[in-house]
Amino acid sequence: MTTTTGMKRSVGYWIVAVFALVWNLIGVAMWYLQVTMSSERLALMTEPQRQVYEGTPGWLNVAFAVAVFAGVLGGLGLLLKKRWAGTMFLLSLVALLVQMIGAFAATPAWAAYGAAGLVMPAVLVAIALFLLWYANRAKARGWLA
Template identity: 80%
Template sequence: MTGTKRSVGYWIVAVFALVWNLIGVAFWYMQISMTPDRLAMMSEPERQIYEATPGWINIAFAVAVFGGVLGALGLLMKKRWAGTMFLVSLVSLLVQMIGAYAVTPAWAVYGPVGLVMPAVFVLIALFLLWYTNKAKARGWLS
């Protein structure tokens, strides 16, 4: 398909991107609104990671998920700036993930297996950025 006609797949990707990133917003909110009761339910190693997480990692987390929400909304509104938002989201996600493993005991707790989920997150972010650039090239975004 070329021109301004969008496939059903386009809308599926856009809705998926929105739902995925809204789930990320929910996880971010749970992270920043941790109560002492919920913290007490964590295992000791998980609690150590949480307590060692500096505020700037939570800021990067927020930028990643809210940037992703804006990117998804941009796709749904057929706007070219969606790609910029997905790029901001990807960069922030990388800062968050690298930072978490660099400044918290995450590596000692999870080891290499702990990189599986972050890798999945990065792959999804890369896909959304790639797909948005493909949509731009096809003239689907204005």
């Protein structure tokens, strides 16, 4: 691996950058599905899932949007070798935490999913933490301009 901005980055760097972008684009797709839920799709949900969806305040969808769109910008920042990638991943992580904590505090998510409902949020937070760490590491190594 190289340590200067003028030199070539490792294959691992590009794999992480592409992963970050694709992962967060999937998040954008999930956000879009959330905010454009049709009555037909809503009818396919179980009653507890429907209660969570219907109990979700608008500000949680805003936090969701900030999390995924900031993550997309972070991924683009890595691909473009920009120092602000870490800032975008930090914003994404903070918005994700607001969304996850808010979902369990403001909706009946705990009643609907219980402790098992914490698995996916934990995975999302772990990935967000990794992307923030990686961007900061790349910045410290001089890979980002």
